[in-house]
Amino acid sequence: MSQPDLAANSADLTMPAVKAHKHDCAVIDELKMRFGDTAFTEQSSSDAIPTLWVGRGILLDVLRFVKTGINRPYRMLYDLFAIDERLRNHRDGQPSADFTVVYHLLSFDRNSDLRLKVALEGEYPSLPSCVGIWQSASWCEREAWDMFGITFEGHPHLRRLLMPSTWIGHPLRKEHPARATESGPFQLPDEKQDAEQEALLFRPEDWGMKRVSESSDFMFLNLGPQHPGTHGVLRVILQLDGEEIVDCVPEIGFHHRGAEKMGERQSWHSFIPYTDRIDYLGGVMNNLPYVMAVEQLAGIEVPERAEVIRIMMCELFRIASHLVWYGTFAQDIGVLSPVFYTFNDRERIFDIVRAVCGGRMHPSWFRIGGVAHDLPAGWDKMVLDFVQHLPPRILEWDKMVMRNRLFKARTVGVGAYTLEEAIDWGVTGPGLRACGLDWDFRKQRPYSGYDRFDFDIPVASNGDAYDRGAIRIAEMLQSIRIIEQCARNMPAGSYKSDHPLTTPPLKERTMYDIETLINHFLGVSWGPVIPPGESFYGIEATKGNNGYYLISDGGTMAYRLHIRTPSFRHMQMLPLMARGRTVADVLAILGSIDFVLADIDR
Amino acid sequence: MALGGILTVAANLIWLERRLLALWQDRYGPNRVGPFGLFQTIADAIKMFLKEDWIPPFADKAVFVLAPCIINATALLSFAVIPFAPGVQVMDLGAGLLFLLAMSSLGVYSVTLAGWASNNKYALLGGLRASAQMLSYEVYMSLSLMGVVLMAGSLNLSEIVKAQEGMWFCIPQCVGMALFFIAGIAETHRLPFDLPEAEAELVAGFHSEYSSMKFGMFFIGEYIGITLISALTALLYFGGWSGPLFGLSENLAPFVQFGWFALKTFILIGFFILLRASMPRPRYDQLIEFGWKAMLPLSLLNLLVTGAVVLALE
Numbered sequence: 001m002s003q004p005d006l007a008a009n010s011a012d013l014t015m016p017a018v019k020a021h022k023h024d025c026a027v028i029d030e031l032k033m034r035f036g037d038t039a040f041t042e043q044s045s046s047d048a049i050p051t052l053w054v055g056r057g058i059l060l061d062v063l064r065f066v067k068t069g070i071n072r073p074y075r076m077l078y079d080l081f082a083i084d085e086r087l088r089n090h091r092d093g094q095p096s097a098d099f100t101v102v103y104h105l106l107s108f109d110r111n112s113d114l115r116l117k118v119a120l121e122g123e124y125p126s127l128p129s130c131v132g133i134w135q136s137a138s139w140c141e142r143e144a145w146d147m148f149g150i151t152f153e154g155h156p157h158l159r160r161l162l163m164p165s166t167w168i169g170h171p172l173r174k175e176h177p178a179r180a181t182e183s184g185p186f187q188l189p190d191e192k193q194d195a196e197q198e199a200l201l202f203r204p205e206d207w208g209m210k211r212v213s214e215s216s217d218f219m220f221l222n223l224g225p226q227h228p229g230t231h232g233v234l235r236v237i238l239q240l241d242g243e244e245i246v247d248c249v250p251e252i253g254f255h256h257r258g259a260e261k262m263g264e265r266q267s268w269h270s271f272i273p274y275t276d277r278i279d280y281l282g283g284v285m286n287n288l289p290y291v292m293a294v295e296q297l298a299g300i301e302v303p304e305r306a307e308v309i310r311i312m313m314c315e316l317f318r319i320a321s322h323l324v325w326y327g328t329f330a331q332d333i334g335v336l337s338p339v340f341y342t343f344n345d346r347e348r349i350f351d352i353v354r355a356v357c358g359g360r361m362h363p364s365w366f367r368i369g370g371v372a373h374d375l376p377a378g379w380d381k382m383v384l385d386f387v388q389h390l391p392p393r394i395l396e397w398d399k400m401v402m403r404n405r406l407f408k409a410r411t412v413g414v415g416a417y418t419l420e421e422a423i424d425w426g427v428t429g430p431g432l433r434a435c436g437l438d439w440d441f442r443k444q445r446p447y448s449g450y451d452r453f454d455f456d457i458p459v460a461s462n463g464d465a466y467d468r469g470a471i472r473i474a475e476m477l478q479s480i481r482i483i484e485q486c487a488r489n490m491p492a493g494s495y496k497s498d499h500p501l502t503t504p505p506l507k508e509r510t511m512y513d514i515e516t517l518i519n520h521f522l523g524v525s526w527g528p529v530i531p532p533g534e535s536f537y538g539i540e541a542t543k544g545n546n547g548y549y550l551i552s553d554g555g556t557m558a559y560r561l562h563i564r565t566p567s568f569r570h571m572q573m574l575p576l577m578a579r580g581r582t583v584a585d586v587l588a589i590l591g592s593i594d595f596v597l598a599d600i601d602r
Numbered sequence: 603m604a605l606g607g608i609l610t611v612a613a614n615l616i617w618l619e620r621r622l623l624a625l626w627q628d629r630y631g632p633n634r635v636g637p638f639g640l641f642q643t644i645a646d647a648i649k650m651f652l653k654e655d656w657i658p659p660f661a662d663k664a665v666f667v668l669a670p671c672i673i674n675a676t677a678l679l680s681f682a683v684i685p686f687a688p689g690v691q692v693m694d695l696g697a698g699l700l701f702l703l704a705m706s707s708l709g710v711y712s713v714t715l716a717g718w719a720s721n722n723k724y725a726l727l728g729g730l731r732a733s734a735q736m737l738s739y740e741v742y743m744s745l746s747l748m749g750v751v752l753m754a755g756s757l758n759l760s761e762i763v764k765a766q767e768g769m770w771f772c773i774p775q776c777v778g779m780a781l782f783f784i785a786g787i788a789e790t791h792r793l794p795f796d797l798p799e800a801e802a803e804l805v806a807g808f809h810s811e812y813s814s815m816k817f818g819m820f821f822i823g824e825y826i827g828i829t830l831i832s833a834l835t836a837l838l839y840f841g842g843w844s845g846p847l848f849g850l851s852e853n854l855a856p857f858v859q860f861g862w863f864a865l866k867t868f869i870l871i872g873f874f875i876l877l878r879a880s881m882p883r884p885r886y887d888q889l890i891e892f893g894w895k896a897m898l899p900l901s902l903l904n905l906l907v908t909g910a911v912v913l914a915l916e
Contacts, residue, residue, distance in 0.1 A: 222723075229803060
């Protein structure tokens with residue numbers, strides 16, 4: 001890897017940015033040709049993703065057809081989640097439903113998405129499981145069951161995923177209390193404690209595992225939730241034959257804070273800080289998909305300066321996140337020093353972030369319609385100093401880590417998956433690019449004006465732990481290029497849109513006419529009222545594609561807020577990567593995935 | 603006195619290692635307690651002594667207590683045959699080197715028994731790894747030493763030092779030295795060969811269940827081990843106490859000679875610490891494979907060539 005030629009950077013900010021990605025709507029006709037005109041109901045949404053309602057009966061046929069039968073297929077199950085429709089008022093033209101299950105599919109050949117919805121009637125409805133088509137649906141369906149009580153027939157392990165197994169009720173249903181004060185005081189009598197303890201026991205039989213084989217007794221090793229190698233509260237149960245892993249079960253949910261439920265009772269504006277804590281290493285990068293989804297729903301155009309500021313801060317946080325990953329990954333392999341070097345340089349980023357945003361790790365700095373305030377005086381010198389400082393450091397660490405033979409012996413070929421497996425399991429981000437697919441939302445579906453910047457997308461071919469690492473390191477150098485272009489070409493203008501739904505609204509004219517004063521007062525006290533509709537926005541976040549799916553019922557809060565996180569999918573692949581390897585390899589694999597527990601559990 | 607001296611050195615090594623690591627890792631390290639943070643280890647030791655001496659109810663109590671004693675006893679006993687300067691040693695054994703190897707073999711019991719007695723899966727894995735690693739690396743350690751023995755014609759450490767008057771053995775025995783040092787790292791299970799405790803994988807490996815001073819004994823035992831291997835390397839390959847005497851009288855000479863010995867030992871200890879600051883950890887099977895496929899043939903070859911040359915010169 002060589003240092004990128006920073007002089008060759010030529011951002012052309014005079015060029016108009018791509019405003020919205022065009023999805024391929026021809027699929028609607030292709031589906032109607034195959035299944036008949038009456039099989040589907042179309043629905044429009046503000047994100048322009050073709051959205052079709054499908055009957056329960058033909059659901060699996062349709063899914064199978066779009067995955068394998070259709071030309072230029074939709075090979076990735078990008079997301080699967082449910083909606084409780086029972087209290088929703090604005091459902092114009094949508095088939096009647098108590099619950100909806102949404103399948104969000106992605107086609108790389110078309111560079112287009114497809115959203116299929118299934119209307120379900122009844123208090124605790126059921127529908128056939130699609131685990132047979134996409135294995136990655138397993139956790140999504142378990143989550144939907146856990147959160148809504150929707151049964152997926154034919155799912156091999158339909159049990160709770162995020163909530164404890166002793167939980168009563170399904171939290172994302174509208175009747176489930178959102179606040180602790182809405183339920184009785186918490187008590188833990190001895191019997192309950194015993195039952196809770198009992199529920200924590202791992203029974204291999206529940207997972208189709210055997211305790212003994214013909215030749216040996218297996219050892220079940222409980223890795224986590226408190227373990228130095230799991231980077232947070234993650235529990236992985238390993239079935240071991242000696243030190244070799246026969247199978248493993250990742251158990252998640254320890255970091256579940258109900259971010260989606262909170263989204264239903266926070267105003268559109270006051271939810272922004274919660275997004276910071278989803279991928280807690282990504283800082284303001286988390287704000288971006290959320291505020292863009294809201295802006296899409298409200299029809300707000302963001303000024304150019306705000307867009308470039310957003311890109312600059314996002315790329316700084318991409319580097320900050322990758323630096324944490326680099327240090328801890330090296331530490332997992334046993335190189336103890338780089339973590340100190342990378343954290344020192346991360347502090348330099350936080351110095352800039354502190355000067356610009358006033359916060360460090362979770363500045364919650366983006367706003368609906370722009371950013372919180374303008375850049376401070378002298379920001380460009382800080383940024384350009386950092387741009388000069390970091391690349392030589394990264395190349396220096398390369399000698400210590402990536403080019404070390406022992407390090408290579410531990411990572412090359414470890415935890416490898418093929419491109420087909422990656423797509424099938426919903427892998428995005430560096431993990432996907434490590435398999436050779438040049439897929440980055442910043443290039444494929446430019447948002448916030450990324451198309452006007454000059455940068456490359458690093459790609460590798462082996463899909464192993466080493467390549468996933470190499471991609472992230474190369475990405476940091478590319479982010480440096482983007483940041484430098486931002487700093488050198490920062491456009492003048494406003495840092496915030498003057499749209500009335502911008503939050504908090506601009507105050508300049510409030511004292512001159514009563515209409516603006518009222519709007520300002522309501523926007524600040526209640527928060528903005530976002531027009532009813534549905535909107536999804538996904539971005540290339542630090543760990544893969546992070547997206548927010550918002551449903552507004554015309555209120556000051558989201559009716560349903562769903563967060564599509566990359567780590568959730570990546571963690572689900574762990575057994576595939578770990579089988580047949582040793583305990584030491586599991587730690588190398590975990591390190592190479594670069595997950596954040598809050599990004600898995602939300 | 604020697605015992606107290608070695609324990610003090612080992613304890614202060616902890617401070618030295620923390621300061622050196624900090625230096626190499628762009629941070630301060632312990633610098634608050636006493637001048638340059640020198641009393642940090644004392645503070646740590648006091649804390650360790652005052653902690654609850656906890657034996658888990660599921661552990662095998664007798665063995666659990668015995669295990670940390672073994673490592674300290676064997677490591678300290680090994681120093682009995684180390685000559686710090688001409689004539690300055692506890693006992694001048696004819697087969698000093700054999701005694702050392704015997705002690706180091708016994709040291710394996712400590713780690714293995716600790717892993718077994720803790721009745722904890724992580725500790726067990728650590729203990730298993732330790733026994734396989736230490737047993738196999740002991741083989742290469744003793745084989746690589748045989749080159750020195752052949753050249754010096756003696757197993758007595760003082761004799762070996764005297765045999766290096768013309769040339770330090772690190773030159774003719776450079777392969778042997780490298781092999782011995784690698785095996786030494788594996789014996790003391792230090793990074794990069796710290797698989798028995800590999801904190802990222804096994805939490806704390808064989809001593810996961812240990813706390814208070816029983817943990818402290820493993821801790822000190824590790825540093826005594828480092829001092830021992832460094833002292834041995836200095837003795838066997840770097841001429842031990844030999845060095846310029848600056849024309850001093852015979853009464854003062856041993857002090858300078860001891861100084862030379864100490865200096866060489868500390869440089870080697872520094873090397874141990876530098877390795878920890880810079881190397882990744884191989885996987886268990888890679889370590890064992892490296893042992894049997896690279897270390898063993900090389901140490902046998904070294905022995906063969908040394909033997910042939912010694913024979914030819916006679």
